[in-house]
Amino acid sequence: MKTIDRLGDAFEKQGQRAKLTLMAGPGVGWLLTLILLPTAFLVAVSFAEINSSYDVVWSVSVSNYQELFIGQDGWFQTPFVDSFLLSLRISAATTLATVVLAYPVAYLLTRLSGRRFKLLLFAVLVPFFTIFIVRIYSWLSLFGSQGLINSALVATPFVAEPLGIFEYGVAAVVISLTHAFFPYMLLTLYSSLEGIDYGVIEASRDLGASRLEIAKDVVVPLSVQGLITGCVFVFVPALGTFITPQFLARGQFTMIAEVLTARITELYALNYGAAGSLFLIVPTLIAFAIVMRTTSLEAMG
Amino acid sequence: MTKSLGTHMVDRRQFIKTAGAAGVAGMAGVSGCMGGGSGTTVSILTWTGYDDVNDQVEETLGDVTLDVSIADGSANMFSTVNAGGGEEYDIVIPNNEYVPRFIEADLAAPVDMDVVSNFDTLYPTFQSAAEGQFADGGDVYGLPVQFGWYAYGYDTSVLPEDHEHSYDVLFSEEYEGVDLTGGITLYDGYYKSIMAAGLALGYTDAFEGDTVSFTDEQLTSIEETLIDFKPNLLGFVHDEETLTQDYQNGNVVVSYANRSTHVGIMNDVENVAFSQPAEEELTWFEGAVVTAGSSNKEAAFRVLNEYLDPEIGAALSETRNIMNTSQAAMDTIETPSLQIEPGVLEGMIPFKPAEQDAAWIEMFERVKNA
Numbered sequence: 001m002k003t004i005d006r007l008g009d010a011f012e013k014q015g016q017r018a019k020l021t022l023m024a025g026p027g028v029g030w031l032l033t034l035i036l037l038p039t040a041f042l043v044a045v046s047f048a049e050i051n052s053s054y055d056v057v058w059s060v061s062v063s064n065y066q067e068l069f070i071g072q073d074g075w076f077q078t079p080f081v082d083s084f085l086l087s088l089r090i091s092a093a094t095t096l097a098t099v100v101l102a103y104p105v106a107y108l109l110t111r112l113s114g115r116r117f118k119l120l121l122f123a124v125l126v127p128f129f130t131i132f133i134v135r136i137y138s139w140l141s142l143f144g145s146q147g148l149i150n151s152a153l154v155a156t157p158f159v160a161e162p163l164g165i166f167e168y169g170v171a172a173v174v175i176s177l178t179h180a181f182f183p184y185m186l187l188t189l190y191s192s193l194e195g196i197d198y199g200v201i202e203a204s205r206d207l208g209a210s211r212l213e214i215a216k217d218v219v220v221p222l223s224v225q226g227l228i229t230g231c232v233f234v235f236v237p238a239l240g241t242f243i244t245p246q247f248l249a250r251g252q253f254t255m256i257a258e259v260l261t262a263r264i265t266e267l268y269a270l271n272y273g274a275a276g277s278l279f280l281i282v283p284t285l286i287a288f289a290i291v292m293r294t295t296s297l298e299a300m301g
Numbered sequence: 302m303t304k305s306l307g308t309h310m311v312d313r314r315q316f317i318k319t320a321g322a323a324g325v326a327g328m329a330g331v332s333g334c335m336g337g338g339s340g341t342t343v344s345i346l347t348w349t350g351y352d353d354v355n356d357q358v359e360e361t362l363g364d365v366t367l368d369v370s371i372a373d374g375s376a377n378m379f380s381t382v383n384a385g386g387g388e389e390y391d392i393v394i395p396n397n398e399y400v401p402r403f404i405e406a407d408l409a410a411p412v413d414m415d416v417v418s419n420f421d422t423l424y425p426t427f428q429s430a431a432e433g434q435f436a437d438g439g440d441v442y443g444l445p446v447q448f449g450w451y452a453y454g455y456d457t458s459v460l461p462e463d464h465e466h467s468y469d470v471l472f473s474e475e476y477e478g479v480d481l482t483g484g485i486t487l488y489d490g491y492y493k494s495i496m497a498a499g500l501a502l503g504y505t506d507a508f509e510g511d512t513v514s515f516t517d518e519q520l521t522s523i524e525e526t527l528i529d530f531k532p533n534l535l536g537f538v539h540d541e542e543t544l545t546q547d548y549q550n551g552n553v554v555v556s557y558a559n560r561s562t563h564v565g566i567m568n569d570v571e572n573v574a575f576s577q578p579a580e581e582e583l584t585w586f587e588g589a590v591v592t593a594g595s596s597n598k599e600a601a602f603r604v605l606n607e608y609l610d611p612e613i614g615a616a617l618s619e620t621r622n623i624m625n626t627s628q629a630a631m632d633t634i635e636t637p638s639l640q641i642e643p644g645v646l647e648g649m650i651p652f653k654p655a656e657q658d659a660a661w662i663e664m665f666e667r668v669k670n671a
Contacts, residue, residue, distance in 0.1 A: 052405060053405060053406050053407060054379075054383050054402070054405070054406045055406075078663075079663060079666030079667055079669075079670055082666075082667075082670040083666070083670060086670070137542070137546070140543065140546055141546065141550065144535075144547070144550060144552045145483060145552060146550045146551040146552045147550060147552070168535070168536055247543065249536070250486075250534075250535060250536020250537060250538060251487075251489045251536045251537025251538065251669055252531070252534075252536050252537070252669065253669055253670055254666060254669045254670060259666060262491075262662060262666075263662065264380065265374065265376040265377055265380055266376045266491070266492075266658075266662055267658055267659060267662060268376075268379065268380060268383065269659075
């Protein structure tokens with residue numbers, strides 16, 4: 001009897017393992033094929049060299065990494081470092097701007113219902129149903145010394161000459177990216193704010209808390225998981241953005257994706273591009289590690 | 302039970318056989334439709350506009366079908382072909398300065414001059430260029446197809462047409478009494494902008510030889526010039542749509558870019574003209590290469606021969622707003638914007654590979670981030 005039981009248990013366990021393999025196998029295979037293997041290839045190429053016939057020569061050379069960080073004037077005096085730091089600043093500014101703009105809208109959405117909720121959501125999201133490149137061209141018309149914004153301002157008695165903030169450059173890129181990534185922040189925050197028990201807010205009011213105190217001590221702490229997730233969803237794609245600076249920076253500066261693309265296409269420097277891309281992954285991994293430590297899957301929406 | 306099972310098995314085998322036969326017949330039918338029956342499909346990686354003359358080429362050759370893919374620039378063409386081992390495309394048509402790179406990477410096949418009978422109709426300048434820049438070990442590996450040059454366009458309502466045409470305009474805050482501050486664009490590409498700055502600074506000696514080679518002092522001087530002048534620029538721009546919008550909005554007064562880009566702008570915006578600087582113009586020409594890995598080389602060279610044909614070459618030029626390297630093709634073109642002054646080719650400097658490619662691109666990145 002005991003032998004039969006043991007055999008039964010063994011078969012059951014084997015069956016469960018087979019089921020698990022069947023269920024998880026395609027997913028694991030997908031991850032291996034499309035994420036881990038390409039990343040491993042990227043790492044390998046970052047240590048390789050390109051010969052005069054433009055072939056990849058497999059080697060273990062750190063020269064590509066040195067090229068990223070050691071310039072003609074010394075350590076960290078390279079275009080890569082400059083563009084990387086600038087990209088981090090632009091991404092951070094974009095993230096901050098989306099938080100400031102999306103928080104009140106997301107909160108308002110949670111307070112509305114029915115027709116008014118749908119109308120506001122539609123009004124906020126409808127610009128994002130247009131093709132991205134079309135929106136970029138719209139921004140192109142709006143910015144510049146003779147752009148629509150500056151022309152309108154100069155036509156008023158309050159502004160004498162075109163304002164620098166509406167010229168092409170960093171400000172134009174940040175404004176355009178904020179517009180592009182606004183829905184990511186809005187929907188993530190909305191998902192998080194919607195889960196708040198508003199009885200807590202009413203109780204705070206009853207106890208004499210001001211609006212600012214309620215926002216600071218109740219709303220923000222209770223929606224912080226959504227806030228962190230939203231920040232990651234905005235910061236990561238903004239860091240690797242390519243098209244927006246191509247149009248709105250007017251070549252006055254280069255973001256990191258532009259530097260790597262130019263090296264790969266113009267010089268066929270796949271090794272330099274691979275090494276640089278790995279450093280682009282670092283802040284992304286840090287951001288995701290923060291999310292994983294602070295946020296549950298439910299809070300991510 | 303056994304009989305039934307046996308019958309079932311026979312039926313299944315029959316079904317598989319029938320389905321297999323139907324599949325083979327279907328595939329044959331589909332491939333017949335796709336390939337147009339017998340004949341050769343020549344795949345081409347090139348610029349926009351070439352596909353507009355597909356019908357004419359196919360009609361002339363009869364047994365050849367063209368499959369044209371568009372690439373965003375010569376660098377992309379090289380990366381794509383090199384990554385694929387050179388077997389995916391029969392023809393690739395980068396700018397001339399990239400052809401030596403294809404030769405170095407063993408991606409180009411020697412031109413079969415017996416097939417390319419229209420080679421003799423090329424302007425002598427381009428025949429010489431092919432036999433020089435595109436040659437290696439006694440063989441020629443590329444065919445000049447179309448050409449143009451870089452200079453500056455300008456808004457004639459701000460800068461009069463009778464101003465002294467010179468590259469100095471690109472590096473002046475004020476030129477002949479016109480304030481150009483913030484109204485100048487340079488080309489958004491290290492190669493063209495650095496060469497333009499080099500020419501403006503008078504470093505013509507760097508353009509002699511097979512490559513463009515500035516001395517370290519010259520490169521430093523070019524970098525300083527570009528950085529010093531950067532605050533006066535609207536920016537670095539290269540695409541026609543953006544420049545068109547800039548001219549329409551009155552953002553730009555002078556723009557350094559391709560002639561064909563400006564011809565496109567002139568079609569949409571009044572008061573834009575293209576200059577003819579007193580210094581030499583930097584000329585590019587598209588160098589068509591049949592890939593070493595092509596299994597349709599003979600058909601590919603026949604196709605290239607048609608791009609140099611007087612009628613098809615002229616049609617290609619008119620659809621792309623770009624001049625043809627074949628004198629016979631140019632003689633049949635009537636479009637005013639495609640006419641060239643007699644002798645204009647003699648004063649041109651052809652694009653050549655940069656000797657210090659990596660140093661140039663790094664310098665341009667420093668300029669942009671300055």
